[in-house]
Structure formats: C-alpha cells, structure tokens
Amino acid sequence: MSTAHRQVPAGTHRVLILGAGYAGMAAATQLAARTRRADVQVTLVNAQERFTERLRLHMTATGQRLAELDITELLAGTGAQFVRGWVTAVDAHAKTVRVDDSRVLRYDTLVYALGSVTDTATVPGVEEHAYTLDGPSGATTLADRLARLGAGTVVVVGSGLTGIEAAAEIAERHPEVGVTLVGQQDPGASMNPKARAYLGGALTRLGVQVISGAAVTRVRPDAVELAGAETVAADVVLWTGGTRVAPLAAAAGLTVDERGRVVTDSALRSVSHPEVYAIGDAAAIRQGYGVLHGTCQSGMPTGVHAAVSIARALRGRQPRPFRFGYYHTPVSLGRNDAVVQFTRPDDSPRRGCLTGRMAVWYKETVSASPWPTYRRMSRLPSSGAFWPRGGRFTRLRDAR
C-alpha cells in the first residue's frame, strides 16, 4: 500500500480534513492560520478544486453562472496542502484514508466533513428519473434540460427550503414552464404566519402550483405517483426530499446515528474515536434543543470550532464544548424576492421577518459571505470565531 502524502518530518502532527464544503473550508483555513508556527501539516481533500456553493445550486440549475472559487488559490500561502480526489475508505485503526482507491493518506487527527447528498434511495424511480441538486454537474444537466423543455411541466418534490427555492427559481427563469411543488408539509410550515403567508403569495405570483400533504410513492419517466393513487404529470422531476450521508464513517467503525452521521461529543470529537472530529452535515451534533440539522449557518461554526479545539489540544489544552444557536432562515424566491424568518436558537420562529427587497439583500449577503470569511480567517483566525452560542437553549447538562 503506497502513501501519496507529501513526506513530513518525523514528529510533525498530520491533520487530514476530508471535504472542502462550507464546514471543511472553515476548518482548513482556521487551522492553517492557528498552527502556522507549529509542527503541523494540514491537508484538505476534496473531490473538486472548485468550491461548490451549494446554497446557490438552484441558480446553476436555471443556467446562471456562478463565480469560479478556486480552493487551491485560496489556500495558497496558508501552509495547508490540497489533495484533489475522491475519498473511498477510512481506516480508523491504521489512521489512514484511501483516495481514488489508489492513494493512501495518513493522519494523526482526522476532520470528517464530507457533507450530505440528496436521499434518492427511499422512493422507487428517483434514482433513474429524477434530477437532484447535489453538485454543479447535476445542476448543469438540469439547466440544459430546462433550457430545451419549452412549455413543459416540472415537478419539484420536497417542500423544504431547497424545494421552495428551486421551484421559485425555475418558475421565474422559465415562465413558459408549469411548475408544481409537491410535499408533505405546507411551504414555510416552520415560519411564523406572516412569513408563511408572504412565501405562499410569492409562489402564487410566480405561478407555482403547490400540492401539500402529499407523499410521493414512485417517480416515473412522465409523472410522479402520490399515495392514494393520484398522479401528477411531469416532463422533469427535481427531487429534494431529504438528505443522506456517505456510508464511509459507518464502514470505518465510527459510531454513527440512524442516518449514518458521526456521533460527536460536546467538543465535536467522535464518541468512539476521539482523534476524529466530525463537522457539518456529516455529523450528529447535539445541543440542548436537539441534534443540529444540516445548514451552512451551523456548518461553518462547527468547522471553526473543530480547528480551535485541535489547536488547543496540540498545545496540551482541553477543547471546549461547542455551542450554537440558530438565528435565521433566509429563503430566496427567485432573484427579485425573498423572505427571511428570524429564529430562536432552537430554530423556532420569532415574530420578526424580512420580506421583499430587504430580504433579497439579506439573503444575498448571507450567500456571498462564506468565501470572503475563509479568506479573512486565513489571515486573522479570530475574525471567524463569532456566532450566537444560543444561551440557555444550547446548554447541555453533561457538557464536557
């Protein structure tokens, strides 16, 4: 078994970060900045050299060009090394990671940040007939299909935030297309009545037909079947019904939850393998109000916190517990409208919300902020250490 890791001097502590999404990029830039003068080699592994702005994939899916965000360019000068490749296995006993089935990278500390993908396995026909918003290539394929569709029909399955944003974007960009949003819940069900009503009004204005309280039981090439034998005709189906994580952590013997996410202690270390930190969508991180659900909003702080903890541990100090409270749910409704629901730390809605132009500006500011934040953190790591800790909502009685 050959190792492709750059030779590091004996005694150098090797930190391997798997996944350069919102969480992994935060971990890499923080850690490189905090360990610049220490005997530490930080290596970031990712499938692509270009950073995927998942928050904007519905824009890619409607033919809009995004900025080229080059991970190697951002890491240049930070001391962190970048390896492009697909992680195929983790050996938690030997402390190695296999990349592209051929290269083997060694680690002393691992940061597991491989994110999540759309769950296409639970409903028959999704894998074969539906599009997903998992990465730029799938989103671009959908954009090409939509561009050729003419006056056809698109069914977006899943009335969560991804489904809402995608349905609105498609309806705005392709007014000739009939767009139907199908889901079990009303769109914006977790919002306060004002925000929910605004969101519903915007979907109506854009011509999106909403079918709520519906469970899709099968996707066919020309339709989706609903529980109760109803079918909805569809030339194109976009599936946004839930996410799943890679089986790599479970296969490596790490303790995972029922969804395959790495179960962490309060400092974001795997409960079974404390030399492994897990962050972002791939981790099951408990707060006082429950386990975090995957967002960029929480993912970036988990990356920063893991880096701070690793830097502390390298100095012989104990990591601190991670605490995070949600503060907003910004939802785009095409390019010219949006709604922002402000939330309590446990993600329940507050009374306050933004709508219209203010919300568009807010949403764009949020979506554009990660990349400049990584750049700033790589020079000034403390600039990234601010996020709401959630007060009493996030206090764990057994927090270590």
Ligand SMILES: Cc1cc2nc3c(=O)[nH]c(=O)nc-3n(C[C@H](O)[C@H](O)[C@H](O)COP(=O)(O)OP(=O)(O)OC[C@H]3O[C@@H](n4cnc5c(N)ncnc54)[C@H](O)[C@@H]3O)c2cc1C
């Ligand atoms: C269309 C859409 C809109 C969204 N909008 C919002 C929003 O407005 N606000 C919000 O907070 N959240 C939003 N989310 C959720 C948010 O994108 C995720 O919670 C966030 O991306 C999680 O960050 P992460 O770093 O854990 O994972 P990711 O960002 O998914 O990054 C994981 C990285 O790991 C790489 N990777 C995965 N497997 C491998 C492998 N085996 N080998 C090598 N590399 C691998 C991937 O290519 C990727 O670069 C949205 C998601 C979608 C799909």
